[in-house]
Amino acid sequence: GDSVTQMEGPVTLSEEAFLTINCTYTATGYPSLFWYVQYPGEGLQLLLKATKADDKGSNKGFEATYRKETTSFHLEKGSVQVSDSAVYFCALSDAWGNRLAFGKGNQVVVIP
């Protein structure tokens, strides 16, 4: 079935550093791809999405490009802030667009 794989382990980096979180997927058909963010004590929030190959989703300085050839949707931000500390989840929708499959999530800690 459809699945999402995120890189292992938490990510700790200094303020203004470059952030990359890897995400690859396995799916039948042409899923939409998403990144969700969960701040401490809050529910998951949609960060960005891409609905077809080569689309780039962007929001709050974060970007991810839907790469069909490598089945990837890596999340990047050029200069992180302490306020970006959160858990980031990669996800895809099923072919009918009404169910989500999530990766395990990555804890990101940004140190001042």
Place this chain on the structure above:
Amino acid sequence: GAVVSQHPSRVICKSGTSVKIECRSLDFQATTMFWYRQFPKQSLMLMATSNEGSKATYEQGVEKDKFLINHASLTLSTLTVTSAHPEDSSFYICSASGTSGGVDEQFFGPGTRLTVL
């Protein structure tokens, strides 16, 4: 944006008892609600999808008699874990979508931590 609340945020119960978790959409009407379960350091696993006024659709491997879902109104869905056992201890998350029903219109609650002793 749209707000979804869950209550309680944390519950501890004895083995064999039942626990009810509420999920409310506070400022929109949720035609569809989703219940997820998350184990430590694991991804969210969809348990069931419920549409207001109809029976929930459970994912393969999820016991419908164990996890009772009621979606009686457009703002409230409940998940009842019946005869809870320690292996049911987990983090339960709900999400709700409005009339558009699309996955990118899902709004998530903050989750409920269930511990069964």
